[in-house]
Amino acid sequence: MLAALLLLATLTITSVGYSVWQARRISALFPNLGDLVDVGGFRMNCVHVDAPGSPDLPPIVFIHGAGGNLLDQMHAFRPVLEGRAELLFVDRPGHGYSERGGTVNGLPDGQAEAIARLMERRGIDRAIVVGHSFGAAIAASFALRHPERTMGVVLLAPATHPWPGGIDWYFSLATLPCLGWLFAHTVATPLGLRRIDSATRSIFSPNERPLDYIGKTAPHLVLRPTTFLNNAIDVANLHAYVTRVSPRYAEIAAPTVVITGDSDAIVLADVHARGLARDIAGSELLWIANLGHKPDYVVTDVVVAAIEKLAGKPRDLQEAARLAEARLAVNDASMQEKSYTPVSPSEPI
Numbered sequence: 423m424l425a426a427l428l429l430l431a432t433l434t435i436t437s438v439g440y441s442v443w444q445a446r447r448i449s450a451l452f453p454n455l456g457d458l459v460d461v462g463g464f465r466m467n468c469v470h471v472d473a474p475g476s477p478d479l480p481p482i483v484f485i486h487g488a489g490g491n492l493l494d495q496m497h498a499f500r501p502v503l504e505g506r507a508e509l510l511f512v513d514r515p516g517h518g519y520s521e522r523g524g525t526v527n528g529l530p531d532g533q534a535e536a537i538a539r540l541m542e543r544r545g546i547d548r549a550i551v552v553g554h555s556f557g558a559a560i561a562a563s564f565a566l567r568h569p570e571r572t573m574g575v576v577l578l579a580p581a582t583h584p585w586p587g588g589i590d591w592y593f594s595l596a597t598l599p600c601l602g603w604l605f606a607h608t609v610a611t612p613l614g615l616r617r618i619d620s621a622t623r624s625i626f627s628p629n630e631r632p633l634d635y636i637g638k639t640a641p642h643l644v645l646r647p648t649t650f651l652n653n654a655i656d657v658a659n660l661h662a663y664v665t666r667v668s669p670r671y672a673e674i675a676a677p678t679v680v681i682t683g684d685s686d687a688i689v690l691a692d693v694h695a696r697g698l699a700r701d702i703a704g705s706e707l708l709w710i711a712n713l714g715h716k717p718d719y720v721v722t723d724v725v726v727a728a729i730e731k732l733a734g735k736p737r738d739l740q741e742a743a744r745l746a747e748a749r750l751a752v753n754d755a756s757m758q759e760k761s762y763t764p765v766s767p768s769e770p771i
Contacts, residue, residue, distance in 0.1 A: 437608035444611045445646035452640035454519040456492060456511075461539040464515070464523035469496055470544050471509040479507035479733045480573050481546045483537065487555030487581075488657055491518030493639045495554065498718040502726055510544060512537055514560070516652030518643055528655045529663050530556075534563040538571065547571065550732050552725070554578040554718050555689065556656065559664060562698075565674045566667070572676040574732030576725060578717045579682055581689045583697040584665045589657055596654035606647040606654075614645040628685050628712065629720045629750070671701035678705035679728040679739065681721070683713025708743040712750040721746040 458465040469492055473481070482503065484495035492511040503509060515536050516522035526532035537560070541549065550573050553561030558580030565572045588594070592610065596602040614621075622641055623631050636642075644653050682695035691709070699707035708728070713720055724742045731737040 441607050441611040441647055444615070445648075448640075448642045448646055452493075452643055456513065456519060458519065458521075459540055459543050461523075461536050461543060464521040466515065466521070466536055466540050467513040467519040468492065468540060468544070469509075469511045471500065471504055471511075473508035474505050477507045479503070479550075479729065481508040481510065481549040482729060483510045483512065483541065483546070483549045483551045485512060485537065485551065485553040485557035485560050486514065486517070487553075487557045487579075489641065489644045489653055490554075490557075491640060491643050493518075494641075495552070495718060497635075497638045498722055499552075499725075502722060503729075508546065510541065510546060510549070512540060514557070514656075516656075517649060522648075522652055528652075528659050530559040530660070531563045531567065531663075531667070533560050534567055537564060538568050541571065548573045550574040550576065550729055552576040552578065552729070553580070555581050555715065556660065558582055558694075559660065562671060562674065563667065565676045565678075566670055569675055574677040574729075575674070575679070576728050576732065577678065577680045577695075577698060578725065579686055579689060579691070579715045580680060580694045580698060581660065582664055582671070582694050583668045584661060585690050585693050589661070593654045593657045596651055597658045602651065602654070606650045610650045611645045611647065614650070615642070618642065618645075625688060625714070626716050626719070627687060627714050629714050629716065629753075632719060635719075668697065668701070671698065672703065674702045677732050678702045679708065679732065680705060681708045681710070681717045681724060681728060681743075683710050683715070683717060683720075685712055686715045688715040706739055708739055710743050710750070711747045712753075713746070720750070 454467060456467040456469045458467050484499060486492060486494045492513045496511040513520035514533050515527035527536060548571050551561045551564055558577040559582050561575050561577060562582055565575050595605050618641060622636060644650060680695050680698045682691040695707060699705050710721060718725060724746050727737045727739055727742045731739060
């Protein structure tokens with residue numbers, strides 16, 4: 423019995439040590455590219471891109487989803503928007519290189535307040551707020567709590583309403599007292615490293631993941647034990663939060679565009695996107711066929727057109743969505759043809 427306990431203790435200590443080593447290795451491989459800004463009791467990390475002398479768009483704030491960091495949105499949007507507007511890419515509290523702050527930051531409204539303070543520190547009075555997936559719940563909370571600072575809202579593949587079913591088992595396990603800490607510090611990191619390629623591909627499915635996505639956006643950062651725990655708490659808290667807050671979405675007065683795909687395997691578009699279109703008066707829903715969970719990358723042009731429309735430029739978003747659908751249909755047909763091309767007997771299999 424004693425020998426078994428000693429063996430278990432040795433394995434646990436070894437696993438914790440391995441996870442801590444991997445966390446340091448991940449941080450070294452993907453060092454912080456942003457600035458840490460005191461937002462009142464803790465620091466948030468951001469990349470703040472100044473506007474040119476005569477920007478043609480208002481300031482834009484980007485909020486990443488669960489498991490992500492500011493590099494995810496920055497890689498998608500900085501190349502197409504830099505020079506046109508002041509841009510603020512944020513690591514949500516407890517993600518990327520932002521500190522967690524208090525327990526209030528385990529909820530979207532706490533994170534929305536932190537982003538509002540960050541905007542103030544960076545001299546941004548009003549902005550168009552773009553939120554992807556979990557970030558859409560934060561963007562909606564920001565619009566509710568700070569209407570005077572919200573010029574418009576773009577919600578991408580949103581997670582904003584109560585949904586049937588639960589959450590992935592590892593999120594539930596990670597939030598258990600003691601056992602969750604142990605799981606995050608022993609199993610989560612090595613397991614996540616093995617799954618990072620397939621997991622990121624599934625997030626993009628049925629669309630193709632960009633070849634440089636992993637190297638440029640550092641999804642590994644969420645596999646560090648503390649960040650993993652923060653992400654798990656966020657996800658575990660979301661259902662109760664949106665159950666309580668979603669009835670208030672009708673109060674959102676800011677111009678709103680919702681962009682979603684009919685092939686999103688991560689969130690239920692019928693529940694979230696259609697729910698937002700129903701709840702927010704005057705909002706515009708762009709429902710795009712053959713699009714998965716990453717409109718920020720797959721239909722970036724449509725997102726930019728939505729931002730432009732919220733900035734007062736004449737844009738036909740439904741036509742932009744139709745053009746994107748046509749493009750995705752061609753890509754889908756090409757992928758199917760590639761998948762089902764017969765292999766000649768003379769070719770190696």
